[in-house]
Amino acid sequence: MGKLILALIVALALGLTFPESRAVILDRSQPLLNPAYHWLTAQEMNQIVEDLEFLGQSQGRLPTARGEFDAWLDRRYPQERSRYDAWGERYRLQVTGDRFIVVSAGPDGQFGTDDDITREGQRSGRR
Numbered sequence: 001m002g003k004l005i006l007a008l009i010v011a012l013a014l015g016l017t018f019p020e021s022r023a024v025i026l027d028r029s030q031p032l033l034n035p036a037y038h039w040l041t042a043q044e045m046n047q048i049v050e051d052l053e054f055l056g057q058s059q060g061r062l063p064t065a066r067g068e069f070d071a072w073l074d075r076r077y078p079q080e081r082s083r084y085d086a087w088g089e090r091y092r093l094q095v096t097g098d099r100f101i102v103v104s105a106g107p108d109g110q111f112g113t114d115d116d117i118t119r120e121g122q123r124s125g126r127r
Helices: 002-017 019-059 068-076
Strands: 092-096 099-104 117-122
Antiparallel strands (some): 099 117
Protein backbone atom coordinates (compact mmCIF):
# COMPACT_ATOMS: atom_id res chain seq x y z
CA MET A 1 0.00 0.00 0.00
CA GLY A 2 2.83 2.40 0.88
CA LYS A 3 4.54 1.77 -2.47
CA LEU A 4 1.30 2.50 -4.33
CA ILE A 5 0.88 5.85 -2.57
CA LEU A 6 4.51 6.73 -3.26
CA ALA A 7 4.06 5.83 -6.93
CA LEU A 8 0.95 8.04 -7.14
CA ILE A 9 2.80 10.96 -5.54
CA VAL A 10 5.72 10.57 -7.96
CA ALA A 11 3.32 10.34 -10.94
CA LEU A 12 1.49 13.47 -9.77
CA ALA A 13 4.76 15.36 -9.29
CA LEU A 14 5.91 14.37 -12.77
CA GLY A 15 2.58 15.37 -14.26
CA LEU A 16 2.72 18.79 -12.60
CA THR A 17 6.14 19.54 -14.07
CA PHE A 18 4.76 19.71 -17.62
CA PRO A 19 2.58 22.76 -18.38
CA GLU A 20 0.15 20.84 -20.59
CA SER A 21 -0.58 18.18 -18.02
CA ARG A 22 -0.44 20.65 -15.08
CA ALA A 23 -3.51 22.50 -16.38
CA VAL A 24 -5.46 19.26 -16.82
CA ILE A 25 -4.48 17.91 -13.38
CA LEU A 26 -5.33 21.16 -11.60
CA ASP A 27 -8.64 21.50 -13.46
CA ARG A 28 -9.73 17.95 -12.65
CA SER A 29 -8.61 18.16 -9.00
CA GLN A 30 -10.49 21.43 -8.35
CA PRO A 31 -13.66 19.74 -6.97
CA LEU A 32 -11.47 17.87 -4.48
CA LEU A 33 -9.54 21.00 -3.49
CA ASN A 34 -12.46 23.43 -3.12
CA PRO A 35 -13.60 22.16 0.31
CA ALA A 36 -10.06 22.53 1.65
CA TYR A 37 -9.72 25.96 0.01
CA HIS A 38 -13.04 27.01 1.53
CA TRP A 39 -11.95 25.92 5.00
CA LEU A 40 -8.56 27.67 4.71
CA THR A 41 -10.17 30.87 3.45
CA ALA A 42 -12.77 30.84 6.24
CA GLN A 43 -10.07 30.39 8.88
CA GLU A 44 -8.04 33.25 7.45
CA MET A 45 -11.13 35.46 7.29
CA ASN A 46 -11.93 34.68 10.94
CA GLN A 47 -8.48 36.03 11.84
CA ILE A 48 -9.01 39.16 9.73
CA VAL A 49 -12.36 39.79 11.46
CA GLU A 50 -10.74 39.35 14.87
CA ASP A 51 -7.93 41.76 13.94
CA LEU A 52 -10.39 44.33 12.58
CA GLU A 53 -12.50 44.14 15.73
CA PHE A 54 -9.39 44.73 17.83
CA LEU A 55 -8.43 47.65 15.57
CA GLY A 56 -11.92 49.15 15.91
CA GLN A 57 -11.80 48.78 19.67
CA SER A 58 -8.29 50.19 20.08
CA GLN A 59 -8.40 53.00 17.49
CA GLY A 60 -12.12 53.67 17.30
CA ARG A 61 -12.30 53.29 13.52
CA LEU A 62 -11.87 50.81 10.70
CA PRO A 63 -10.06 51.26 7.37
CA THR A 64 -13.23 52.05 5.42
CA ALA A 65 -12.09 54.66 2.87
CA ARG A 66 -11.21 53.58 -0.66
CA GLY A 67 -7.87 51.76 -0.57
CA GLU A 68 -7.53 51.91 3.23
CA PHE A 69 -8.49 48.28 3.72
CA ASP A 70 -5.97 47.10 1.11
CA ALA A 71 -3.26 49.23 2.73
CA TRP A 72 -4.18 47.84 6.16
CA LEU A 73 -4.01 44.26 4.83
CA ASP A 74 -0.58 45.02 3.33
CA ARG A 75 0.72 46.32 6.66
CA ARG A 76 -0.98 43.77 8.89
CA TYR A 77 -0.15 40.68 6.83
CA PRO A 78 3.37 40.91 5.37
CA GLN A 79 3.02 37.55 3.62
CA GLU A 80 1.22 38.30 0.37
CA ARG A 81 -0.76 35.04 0.37
CA SER A 82 -2.51 36.14 3.60
CA ARG A 83 -4.13 39.07 1.77
CA TYR A 84 -5.81 36.80 -0.80
CA ASP A 85 -8.30 33.98 -0.57
CA ALA A 86 -7.31 30.44 -1.54
CA TRP A 87 -8.39 31.07 -5.14
CA GLY A 88 -6.17 34.16 -5.52
CA GLU A 89 -8.67 37.03 -5.10
CA ARG A 90 -7.98 39.83 -2.66
CA TYR A 91 -10.36 40.11 0.30
CA ARG A 92 -12.85 42.98 0.42
CA LEU A 93 -14.40 44.86 3.31
CA GLN A 94 -18.01 46.05 3.44
CA VAL A 95 -19.10 48.29 6.32
CA THR A 96 -22.74 48.90 7.21
CA GLY A 97 -23.75 50.67 10.38
CA ASP A 98 -22.12 49.04 13.39
CA ARG A 99 -21.22 45.84 11.48
CA PHE A 100 -18.66 44.93 8.86
CA ILE A 101 -18.27 42.00 6.51
CA VAL A 102 -15.05 40.54 5.11
CA VAL A 103 -15.77 38.99 1.71
CA SER A 104 -14.02 36.37 -0.42
CA ALA A 105 -15.11 35.95 -4.04
CA GLY A 106 -15.10 32.18 -3.53
CA PRO A 107 -14.28 29.49 -6.10
CA ASP A 108 -15.66 31.34 -9.13
CA GLY A 109 -13.51 34.44 -8.46
CA GLN A 110 -16.52 36.75 -8.92
CA PHE A 111 -17.80 38.98 -6.13
CA GLY A 112 -21.56 39.13 -5.61
CA THR A 113 -22.33 35.51 -6.52
CA ASP A 114 -23.77 32.64 -4.48
CA ASP A 115 -20.40 31.07 -3.72
CA ASP A 116 -18.96 34.17 -1.97
CA ILE A 117 -17.67 33.48 1.53
CA THR A 118 -18.38 36.08 4.21
CA ARG A 119 -17.45 36.64 7.82
CA GLU A 120 -19.13 39.32 9.89
CA GLY A 121 -17.84 41.40 12.78
CA GLN A 122 -18.83 44.38 14.91
CA ARG A 123 -17.21 47.79 14.52
CA SER A 124 -17.10 48.24 18.29
CA GLY A 125 -14.92 45.13 18.69
CA ARG A 126 -17.54 43.21 20.71
CA ARG A 127 -19.32 40.14 19.32
